Amino acid sequence: MCEQLKARKDNFGTSLNALTPSRIAETAEAYNLLEGRNVSPLTAVRRYLGIEDQQSASIPFRKLCTLYIESRQDRDEKHLASMRRTMNRFPSLHNCPVRQHFPPRS
Numbered sequence: 001m002c003e004q005l006k007a008r009k010d011n012f013g014t015s016l017n018a019l020t021p022s023r024i025a026e027t028a029e030a031y032n033l034l035e036g037r038n039v040s041p042l043t044a045v046r047r048y049l050g051i052e053d054q055q056s057a058s059i060p061f062r063k064l065c066t067l068y069i070e071s072r073q074d075r076d077e078k079h080l081a082s083m084r085r086t087m088n089r090f091p092s093l094h095n096c097p098v099r100q101h102f103p104p105r106s
Contacts, residue, residue, distance in 0.1 A: 058097030062087065 019027075030041045059067075065087040069080060 055097055060095050061090065061098055062094035064098050 027041065030044075034041060034044060065083070069083045069087070072080065072083070
């Protein structure tokens with residue numbers, strides 16, 4: 001066992017010793033899941049984190065509508081009332097992040 005650890009240290013440095021057996025197994029499983037997809041685990045994690053960052057930067061639909069209506073205060077009251085009614089037609093979307101329903105165009 002000591003010789004194996006020495007060989008690991010010689011081959012991979014001390015960073016491999018910092019990995020627990022469960023992390024090594026998890027990494028191996030990640031490689032298995034990505035097999036045939038031409039993407040590395042690091043790339044997959046970076047993409048996932050980028051998606052999470054975008055979603056956390058989203059604002060709720062109601063807030064977006066409210067900001068839009070407030071930015072149009074120079075419009076007549078009839079138009080503003082119409083915008084409020086339109087917003088209120090979608091109560092199920094009021095708390096939904098905008099990115100969730102309207103992803104960026106490619």
